[in-house]
Amino acid sequence: MLPSCAADRRRRAAAVVVSCALLGLPEPAGARPHAPASLAVLVVIDQMRPDYFTRYGELPGGLGRLYRSGAVYPRGMQDHAITHTAPGHATFLSGRTPASTNVLTNDLGVGDTATTLLEVGGSGASPRRFRGTALYDWMRAADPGARLLSVSRKDRGAILPVGRARAPVYWFARGQFTTSTWYADSLPAWVRAWNGRGGVSSLAGRAWRPLLADSAYAEPDSMAYENGGRDFLFPHWLPGDSAGVAGSINYVPWMDSLTLDFALDGVRRLHLGARTRPDLLIVSLSTTDAIGHRYGPDSREQHDQIVRLDRWLGWFLDSLGATVPPERTILALSADHGVAPMAGRPGTTGGRVSLDSVVRPFRRAIAAAHGGPMGVDFESGLLSADVSALRERGVDTGRLADSLARVIAGRPHIAKVYTPRSLAAAPPGDPHARRWRRHLPRDHEWLVAVVPRDGWVWGSSGEAHHGTMQADNVTVPVVIAGPGVRPGIYPRPVRTTDIGPTLAAMLGVRPAEPTDGRPLREALGLGAR
Numbered sequence: 001m002l003p004s005c006a007a008d009r010r011r012r013a014a015a016v017v018v019s020c021a022l023l024g025l026p027e028p029a030g031a032r033p034h035a036p037a038s039l040a041v042l043v044v045i046d047q048m049r050p051d052y053f054t055r056y057g058e059l060p061g062g063l064g065r066l067y068r069s070g071a072v073y074p075r076g077m078q079d080h081a082i083t084h085t086a087p088g089h090a091t092f093l094s095g096r097t098p099a100s101t102n103v104l105t106n107d108l109g110v111g112d113t114a115t116t117l118l119e120v121g122g123s124g125a126s127p128r129r130f131r132g133t134a135l136y137d138w139m140r141a142a143d144p145g146a147r148l149l150s151v152s153r154k155d156r157g158a159i160l161p162v163g164r165a166r167a168p169v170y171w172f173a174r175g176q177f178t179t180s181t182w183y184a185d186s187l188p189a190w191v192r193a194w195n196g197r198g199g200v201s202s203l204a205g206r207a208w209r210p211l212l213a214d215s216a217y218a219e220p221d222s223m224a225y226e227n228g229g230r231d232f233l234f235p236h237w238l239p240g241d242s243a244g245v246a247g248s249i250n251y252v253p254w255m256d257s258l259t260l261d262f263a264l265d266g267v268r269r270l271h272l273g274a275r276t277r278p279d280l281l282i283v284s285l286s287t288t289d290a291i292g293h294r295y296g297p298d299s300r301e302q303h304d305q306i307v308r309l310d311r312w313l314g315w316f317l318d319s320l321g322a323t324v325p326p327e328r329t330i331l332a333l334s335a336d337h338g339v340a341p342m343a344g345r346p347g348t349t350g351g352r353v354s355l356d357s358v359v360r361p362f363r364r365a366i367a368a369a370h371g372g373p374m375g376v377d378f379e380s381g382l383l384s385a386d387v388s389a390l391r392e393r394g395v396d397t398g399r400l401a402d403s404l405a406r407v408i409a410g411r412p413h414i415a416k417v418y419t420p421r422s423l424a425a426a427p428p429g430d431p432h433a434r435r436w437r438r439h440l441p442r443d444h445e446w447l448v449a450v451v452p453r454d455g456w457v458w459g460s461s462g463e464a465h466h467g468t469m470q471a472d473n474v475t476v477p478v479v480i481a482g483p484g485v486r487p488g489i490y491p492r493p494v495r496t497t498d499i500g501p502t503l504a505a506m507l508g509v510r511p512a513e514p515t516d517g518r519p520l521r522e523a524l525g526l527g528a529r
């Protein structure tokens with residue numbers, strides 16, 4: 001039986017508004033509204049796996065605090081086929097899958113040659129591909145004065161949780177925080193001032209050494225499979241000049257502390273959370289991903305990164321709490337994808353799989369026959385092409401896709417190959433087909449979609465990888481915290497598309513369009529449906 005909103009409201013000591021109507025529950029007669037939240041915060045930790053909350057012992061800082069005080073879903077899923085940063089970030093606050101957001105891969109993400117980067121120059125980035133709306137649009141529909149700040153080291157990390165709104169969205173490029181001409185014509189004084197303080201170049205010549213005593217790390221440091229066999233032992237030195245630091249800082253933990261410091265400065269300068277109605281802060285921290293790629297999820301480096309991130313996040317939450325009262329702040333934390341163990345690690349089966357030997361000759365044959373590439377592009381299992389143009393030239397694209405699928409299915413380490421026809425015909429219980437359907441917009445033209453065997457990841461470089469739909473790539477934590485949230489570990493599988501609808505329900509705003517995700521009822525203290 002459904003709990004009534006009245007009973008739940010009585011049970012909660014909370015001060016968060018959860019609209020019963022939005023959750024499909026009867027509004028209790030005479031219920032008094034709770035004090036509203038004045039700030040919603042989304043923290044994304046790029047490549048964070050759920051086990052990072054527990055595998056290093058009790059974390060004393062921000063990660064540990066959220067884990068202990070929040071509603072924790074360790075079986076969150078980026079429930080689509082290509083587990084890249086861009087499509088993952090687009091799911092959180094849109095509440096929709098890549099098939100709906102149209103953000104399919106990192107390459108089919110935010111790159112936009114029609115924009116330039118402010119101050120540092122060069123081709124910019126924007127949400128031009130992104131379709132539909134997201135939480136910030138829903139908040140502005142209810143309150144045109146709603147404010148936003150979105151910050152990340154990566155352009156896609158800052159841009160895609162926001163949607164298409166032209167708002168304060170900043171990312172890190174060539175040693176400073178900036179934005180593109182999609183958002184603004186010039187950088188505001190506070191961004192210039194932050195960049196001018198030289199926090200990045202002050203790290204020149206610094207060594208990254210483990211924060212804790214050696215005995216605190218169970219992971220051996222001397223693993224030559226890390227970082228392509230180069231510089232895999234602590235300490236890791238940053239170059240001695242500021243240009244060198246700007247090029248290397250992505251791979252040391254300090255990039256996250258700089259991002260958090262910049263975000264906090266922005267919260268104060270933009271007066272986020274200072275009104276009676278809610279504002280939105282998005283912070284996407286990219287270093288766990290960079291270190292994870294280079295050294296792998298089982299490295300001493302990743303352990304140290306999480307230990308440091310935990311402390312910095314604690315500092316950030318404390319500092320934020322001094323600006324916006326914690327009882328008026330709601331928070332969600334998640335990740336854009338997980339990561340597979342690094343190939344070559346002792347005990348790891350599987351490895352890297354490449355279809356270059358099929359795709360390259362195919363691309364050459366198409367170019368020779370049609371005088372151009374015809375949009376042929378292979379990325380993380382998806383072979384896209386300008387199918388309409390090929391048809392206009394008399395190509396039987398159905399037969400072409402079938403023959404490609406046959407060749408690819410015969411290659412090693414391939415579990416499944418779909419064509420548009422076979423994907424449409426796949427039974428509803430086929431989990432791979434379900435994830436490709438969630439990934440591919442109806443108007444995206446493609447020939448084959450490939451699933452490698454578990455343990456096999458795309459690519460050929462000496463890095464740890466994500467990108468496939470195997471469990472350790474798809475599974476991410478989802479944490480909801482703040483007043484009114486019922487703490488606990490909730491083992492049922494949920495999706496990152498549930499985060500936007502959950503925050504919307506907590507803020508009392510209504511999504512402007514149908515979402516794939518649904519509010520997380522346990523987090524809201526409403527019991528499972």
Ligand SMILES: [Zn+2]
Binds near residue numbers: 085293466
């Ligand atoms: Zn990555």
